[in-house]
């Protein structure tokens with residue numbers, strides 16, 4: 001296997017928001033790595049900080065936001081050699097003109113957040129290529145046709161003259177993907193890219209993203225609530241809870257050998273992971289913590305049936321399970337009592353493993 005090349009390194013990222021009720025601590029000391037050509041999923045309940053994290057990578061800021069600390073090192077080929085910049089300290093102008101669209105692109109849940117309703121699809125596709133790749137209008141138009149074909153839009157010459165409202169939701173998201181890939185980015189961020197779409201269209205768009213990721217060897221950060229999607233698309237998984245990554249590893253580590261009780265809960269509550277339809281689905285009790293309050297110990301402790309006394313007192317560090325797999329739970333401390341995952345989850349995992357093996361590991 002060739003050596004992995006790191007393109008994104010987030011360290012100790014902390015982001016808060018001023019609100020009428022006080023300071024919301026949305027992201028609390030987050031670390032994350034992304035390597036070239038790999039897909040990294042961020043999974044977690046609503047409000048865990050997934051979108052805030054990737055918005056920092058994209059340089060999308062709000063006036064009430066405070067970056068409390070950390071760094072986001074991004075490595076890319078600047079045209080005159082490899083360059084690493086801290087995305088938290090570069091100017092908005094540099095992000096807008098040098099990185100956005102060209103090296104880092106994003107696909108949001110709702111395609112209409114990215115598309116301009118007053119401009120034709122063609123103009124929107126061509127703009128970035130003329131700006132970043134310095135293509136002539138004619139060259140960009142030719143490339144726009146190819147891009148639409150690549151994302152599976154028929155009659156592309158005609159479609160270029162359409163406005164977004166003339167396309168279906170699935171087609172709009174295909175256009176957004178075409179725009180995102182038009183300048184051959186190093187990093188593609190997908191924030192719930194299929195959630196707003198019709199169920200029948202979701203699988204096709206997902207497949208399209210996966211095919212293009214492989215074809216162009218792009219790195220992808222994929223945000224989703226849906227563990228079924230994660231299992232399908234991701235090489236690596238980051239499980240996020242209350243503004244932190246609490247378990248990280250290769251997809252097979254996290255699905256087949258989960259260690260954090262929150263990950264146990266997520267996997268136990270996923271309907272379509274079980275081959276056994278008789279299985280009663282588990283629900284994680286309680287609610288995530290209020291991020292306005294100071295969090296003492298492990299943020300998951302009040303909802304954790306396996307919580308130890310120390311969980312309410314001291315935040316657990318990341319414990320290393322193998323060279324890729326880590327989890328922040330005191331259960332992994334050698335001094336802790338031996339606690340195994342629930343039997344029902346163990347059985348589900350056995351089924352998943354068998355299914356995975358019969359699918360040839362895909």
Ligand SMILES: Nc1ncnc2c1ncn2[C@@H]1O[C@H](COP(=O)(O)OP(=O)(O)OP(=O)(O)O)[C@@H](O)[C@H]1O
Nearest residue numbers: 017019024026045046047048049050051052053062
């Ligand atoms: N501009 C803002 N002002 C105040 N609070 C904010 C702002 N943006 C995000 N938050 C808060 O930060 C926390 C994390 O939000 P974020 O959108 O990152 O969650 P998420 O994990 O992406 O959730 P979802 O899956 O629902 O998109 C939430 O408590 C949210 O209310």
